[in-house]
Amino acid sequence: MSQLFQLFEGVLAGRPDTNPWSVDGICRFQPDYDALAHLIAIPIAAGSASQSGRLAKAIDVWAAGELRRAGFDADEVWPRSTPPHVLPRELALYLRELPASQRSEAEARILRAKQIAPSDARVLGRAYVKQVDVLVAQWSRGPELLVSTKSMVSSFRNNLPNRFEESYGDAKNLRGRYPLVSMGFLFLLRSTVNDDAGTLDRVIDMLRKLQQEADIYDTTCLVLAEWADGEAFDEVNIRNDLVPADLQAEAFLKVLVEGVLDRTPIDMHVAVRERREHRHLGLPEVDEASQSEG
Template sequence: MSKPDAFSAYDPILAQTPSSDPWLHGPGEARRYGPDFDLLGKLLSVPVQSGEVSESGRFAKGIDAWLSHELRRSGFGEDEVWPRATRPRVLPRDLAVLLDKLPNKVADEVRRRLPQLPSVGPADAKVLGRAYYKQVDVCIARWDRGPELLISTKAQLSSFGKNLPNRFEEAYGDAANLRGRYPLAAVGFFFVQRATILESEPDAFERTVDMIRKLRDLEGANGYTATGLALVDWSGSADELPQVNLHSDEIPDDVGPAQFLSAMIHHVTKVTPVVHHVAVRSKMERRGIPVAEQDSADAMAEASGAE
């Protein structure tokens, strides 16, 4: 299409990863989500091996790419979740539907031009909150439904205790900004730290866990719908490339990635009618749901017929 973007290095890995069922529970059992931690390690190994490790940039994009893949695993459509697995990363679903309907030659030409039209296919998803625009790292939105899921991701790889208050302040402000305008949306905060914090600054890790819990919504106080924490680390000698590994055992279950994804997905279904996100509900509820997915065009047709 055009020159590579910040996600391009992850495309081959995602293309080779099957979209397996993420839910581990059986019918009638309590919800239990199983994140693909192996994939997260592979994605984050890309910037580590290339020496592009920073708290923003390609490392952070790897987190976004992983969360987007997890949402697609759960049943959300390929064009519903941004960033998309292919360029353009942000593409209104209605435009994606139009491209599928166009003759191949015309559709290919439109796709070629999209990167040159940032107002149509922007590189990042920016949404208006109550007080200011916010770049959202992972998003599910449609014109007929509005924003349904908004996730902010942050990485912290060093200077943990020193910078933690700033992360807390920024995150809390973003939660109030987004929830103030979109009270029904699933608004989440996902934090990734390097596991060296456990030995170098154990006090900062305790404060981190406390922060992740306190950022959640309490009695309508405009906190996040869900928050989550992941610990990663890597090492390598001159003879081998470093591989990123997850440290899951050190994270309390109530702040881990599994509960975060489960809570975010469940909230989206909880605040929408059963005729929306049918595939997501069927996977999560472990049953076939006997309704068809309703689109905005279907709803308008039904309303016209009723009149």
């Protein structure tokens, strides 16, 4: 998996840091679908598309990258773009302040200490600890944005009920402890789901139902990826033409980011607000970690 992460990181590192918010008078989030297709293609080209979690990891890396494009600090978004992929923001700030001669040794020690830099982000919900796929958090604020990702490439009709049952329970568990968190569910399916009569309609219906209650997801997203099998594999196409607008990544990311902004004061996440509004706010970013009581 570490080699896959290195390939994922190479895809995003080679892309320009563009502002995803539109400037045509209508506030829209413009996802980098080209990066998404390239990331999904990596495990498929390696012959590991059907292995549990490989495609979902590609989605995790992409979603985290889109949140950084939105303006969230690189060290408050997990998975991070470089190892360790899960690291408290405050510890990352400390490492940056170290002299270069000490930083390399400290980073190496941290990478070996799984209790400090685990491979997965886990947070306590109302009833149990849950692995979270994509997360925006700071020590003083706790989780502010959570995304759960799932993927499925075959046996859709048999596996769908389990996927939605898991997703519904996870949302209740996390929302029970973090009522103000901006939370979403992203579902990646191979486009062959459309060949099974009625199954795609069932997926769309269930994804919409997962955002109808106030104490579950703020938003849900469906990504349909199309590719050829075996030696015929060439590239991945994202089939937005088969997905309703309200379940596409454009709407999904907009709701997630704006959910965080709506639930925090204007002097928090200033860079995100400035990117969204295409203007300088002239406000210093509040950093509770650096403040002391007078």
